[in-house]
Amino acid sequence: MALLRNLSVALKLPALMIAIAIGCLGMAGAIAYKVSHAQLIQEVSFRLGMLAETRATMIEDWFHETRSELGEKAAEPLVIDAATAFLSTYKTLGDDANAHLRRAYIDDNPNPADARADLEEAADNTAYSLFHKKFHADLRARVEALGLRDLLIVSAAGDVIYSVQKQEEFASNVAEDEGGLGTALRAALAPDAAFGFGDFAPTEARARAYLAAPLHNEWGDTIAALVFEVDDQALTHLTTMETGRTPTTELELLAGDHTRRSHLGLGGVQSAIGTQGTPNPAFDAALEGQRGVVDITLSDGRSYTAAYHPLNIAGRNWALIAAEPAEVIAAGPRALLERLLRGTAIALIAALALAWLAARNLARPLARIANAMGQVAAGDYESEIPAQRRGDEIGRIARALEALRRDLRQSRDDLKDGATTRAAMQSAQSDVVETLQTALARLAEGDLGASIAQEFPEDYERLRTDFNRATDRLQQAMLDVTQSAGAINDDVDHIAQASEDLGQRTERQAATVEETAAALDQLTASVTEAAKNAAEVDGIVGKAREDAQVSGEVVRQTIEAIGVIEASFQQISNNIKVIDDIAFQTNLLALNAGVEAARAGDAGLGFAVVASEVRLLAQRSSEAAREINTLITSSSEHVQTGVRLVGRTGGALKEIIASIRIIAERVTAIADSAREQSTGLSELNSAVGELDMTTQKNAAMFEQTSAASSELRRTAQGLRQNIERFKLRGEADGWAPDEGEWTGEEEPHSPELTDAPDLRAG
Incomplete structure (x- = not known):
């Protein structure tokens, strides 16, 4: 602060203006950065929330549509007739029916493994093959129309008696299977059950899920189960489609056991469905039925703004996360900040030039005024103060200093004229002091009758009057004290x-x-x-x-x-x-x-x-x-x-x-x-x-x-x-100092003392 006070205005004004400009521009830049960052976060949060909600709704709709199609197909007469025919002819094949069917439709199938569905009738001349030829084309058409991986008919005993694709599940017993097919079958064949669901599980690099519905005959008895086998293509398409997302937006779908239901995870991690997902608080909240937007940090240090949304798939809780990397979100505000810094630098250069010009316009007249005031301080009251015609504060200062210069000059003249008057006043004052000193000396010796009879000049007459009044009152007080x-x-x-x-x-x-x-x-x-x-x-x-x-x-x-x-x-x-x-x-x-x-x-x-x-x-x-x-x-x-x-x-x-x-x-x-x-x-x-x-x-x-x-x-x-040591102009009327007795007519003592009661009377 001392250095700032010692600087000249020519340097101080530009420095202050630059400091103010830097502070204002810096504050404006910081506010702009924070506002833009907050607005961008809000926009990203809204977009991610809408994306998560939309994709979750699409996945739930896909599952419900597939389940509805399953219920409709399970009620079709064609499917029921096919199941009845396959069941009756399956029993005619004897105890090794599964082995016979695998040999006829898998081992002896002339088509490759992914084209086994092309075989409509095996060369075994059985009634099963005749019915297979009758129903296979219609059932295959339904699989292709619904986009399923496979369609299976499973007996109540758990034997897969029909499959469109003839994969490894065909002609096998899955009653005790702990996988998705066995789980869906047992749920569908339970009393009063409408359907069963077997969740996705990885099997040889491909994941499958099963939806099963019971098949009833005309008497209402459950004779078998119709099973849809769906793969992960639909989920992969729903989680990777570009609609409503940016190239940097990441989605991850998890089941209730924290295993993935999408191939892509946060951070661009490619993994199989059914593997362990990325643990974070957003998934935990979504699996508890909550939805919202939160900032998360993964174990590898990557930060995201993530929107989470719960899903209900066959009564099971799934969770979907739509996330945007924090560095991507911060890129826009950083670019804005860089542009603000460049603009601030240009503005500071312009402000510096303007400040220099303004300081130069102020410093020169102030310097001339300072020189003129130096001459006044040296005793030269004749030189006028410059810059009096300016309309700004400098002009007001110059005019005020000019008035001060004139007052100083008038005061100098007045001092010269008052020297004679001051000498006469000093002479009269000396006479008054001498007379007052004599009276005070008599008073100090105890003469209370001392008073000043000589009149003082008009300015000091009040002093003589007050002194005489004081001595009179003091003398009267001493008389009263003597009597008391x-x-x-x-x-x-x-x-x-x-x-x-x-x-x-x-x-x-x-x-x-x-x-x-x-x-x-x-x-x-x-x-x-x-x-x-x-x-x-x-x-x-x-x-x-x-x-x-x-x-x-x-x-x-x-x-x-x-x-x-x-x-x-x-x-x-x-x-x-x-x-x-x-x-x-x-x-x-x-x-x-x-x-x-x-x-x-x-x-x-x-x-x-x-x-x-x-x-x-x-x-x-x-x-x-x-x-x-x-x-x-x-x-x-x-x-x-x-x-x-x-x-x-x-x-x-x-x-x-x-x-x-x-x-x-x-x-x-x-x-x-x-x-x-x-x-x-x-x-x-x-x-x-x-x-x-x-x-x-x-x-x-x-x-x-x-x-x-x-x-x-x-x-x-x-x-x-x-x-008795004081001298009075007249002694008190009732007091005899030599005898020490009261000579007045009134008794001086208090009547209360003479009339005090006699305590001995009590």
């Missing part, structure tokens, strides 16, 4: 006396508060202890209530147990009655047995003895039962008496529990009240403590106030002494 100092002195005395009295009362109040706090501490401790004892009594009463409740439960359980015992006694009594009845019956039986034994005589003696013993035992059992019954009856009466006593005990316990509950409630209320009293006394104790601290602080503050009052008294006395 006396008033302050009296007020300080009253404040000091009031502070001393208030401090004494505060000390007495602090002692009283301290005693009250001590008494509250003792009372708080007593109430806290009472609350603690009440809480303990509450706990004891609660424990007694719980024990009484447990005892009541025990009494209830005892009553229930005695009831169970009473029921058991009743059951035992019933059982003993049964035993007594049994003993009575046994006694009767023993008596009857003794009677019968006596009737029996000697034979019944032993039995009579036993009956007698049994009778004795029965009597003893009856007596024991009666004794037990008597004891049980007595025990039952005792148990009933115990039940009554326990019931009365339970009732007494219930009354005790109720009384204990009432006592517990009363004790709980007493404990709660004691706790509340303890809490309230604690808060009151805290408040009294804070009041004690506040009273102590107030006492300390009153001591500080007394000290401050003493200091303020000393300050007022010092202020009075300082004021």
Whole structure:
């Protein structure tokens, strides 16, 4: 920048103009290049997209037309009749029918391999050959009309029983074939199938695809399959035709497994159908059903702008790419850029010449103006500035400089005329300064009555007036300060006396508060202890209530147990009655047995003895039962008496529990009240403590106030002494400096201090 500032205008202007021209032309060229490149990319993208869409539609239409032709031919009576005839005569050839047909139509065919279709009837004198001669010409005509490679009829068992071209598939079984023919056949013969498709696969340098449709007899049964064999010529023609493409446009067709369906790939690669294609993101997107335009870069570094489009071939996803090399697309903008550069160079040369002429037209008058201004700077105010008649900025500069030259010349003349006036002004100013210096010296010595009576010149009269007014106001202020100092002195005395009295009362109040706090501490401790004892009594009463409740439960359980015992006694009594009845019956039986034994005589003696013993035992059992019954009856009466006593005990316990509950409630209320009293006394104790601290602080503050009052008294006395050093024109009316007292009629102190309340009253 320093170098640019130091250059002359003659060099600076051409340089700036050339720089501006280069910048503008460069920017315009860059914009033109980018716009043309973007427009070309847009045009190429649109063209490639239309090309890809058109070719994809043509390929799909070709496939659908071929499929439609297959369906129509499969429904023709001629084809069905031919299939029926070939099937019936094929079976008459026996188990080696395939070998026989291959020998008759392939091995013994007099025509070359690519002309085997010329043989209409073999020399084997079979019914198959007769029907072959009947239908072969019509079927061959259909193959040629449709542009097919071959037409085949395949039995439901998978045997190729007829072929127009008699190639290697003829007279062979393809039921288990994994190639395109077997795949198409199995799909067509599946239940409810309309057709089958076997995709292209390379076979000895040629690729074939198969479309198969089922053949039905008049009863609707599937008897065979009609198969179209198509080669890659149609796809090759559709992908290489020149319509809608430039010589540099490249097309590639891929199947879902990324194998080629066109011989030409990106980069002009020539390869067989079925080989692996060129992997890139465009193919992946198209196989996913997407369409669009994208920039791709192959593995070898070549870049393309590619349009991709999906295809649906027999329910399978194919992808078509139409691509233009990036270097071909960039060739047009590069040529435009070269033309722009050449035009820019010519424009810069012309701009340089124009800039030199313009700079020369500006630099010369500027140089003359600069020389004239140099003369003015040297003190020559008489030479006029040149170029004043120009209408441009240079003329305006020249006219402005001319006006400046005239003003400088006038200023020089004015300076000469004002020298005398300036000398007179300096003399008057010296007199004013001397008078003002004398007055200021008196004022500095403390003479506030110093004023300037001599009038100043008109320009300085305001200064004299302001000085006199300032001294008057200062003197009045000192008089006011003198009176205020006396008033302050009296007020300080009253404040000091009031502070001393208030401090004494505060000390007495602090002692009283301290005693009250001590008494509250003792009372708080007593109430806290009472609350603690009440809480303990509450706990004891609660424990007694719980024990009484447990005892009541025990009494209830005892009553229930005695009831169970009473029921058991009743059951035992019933059982003993049964035993007594049994003993009575046994006694009767023993008596009857003794009677019968006596009737029996000697034979019944032993039995009579036993009956007698049994009778004795029965009597003893009856007596024991009666004794037990008597004891049980007595025990039952005792148990009933115990039940009554326990019931009365339970009732007494219930009354005790109720009384204990009432006592517990009363004790709980007493404990709660004691706790509340303890809490309230604690808060009151805290408040009294804070009041004690506040009273102590107030006492300390009153001591500080007394000290401050003493200091303020000393300050007022010092202020009075300082004021006495000044000389006033008249002393203040109410102030006696020698005695230091106020002699006016009004009291100087504040009534708020004399009427302050007595703190001891509180």
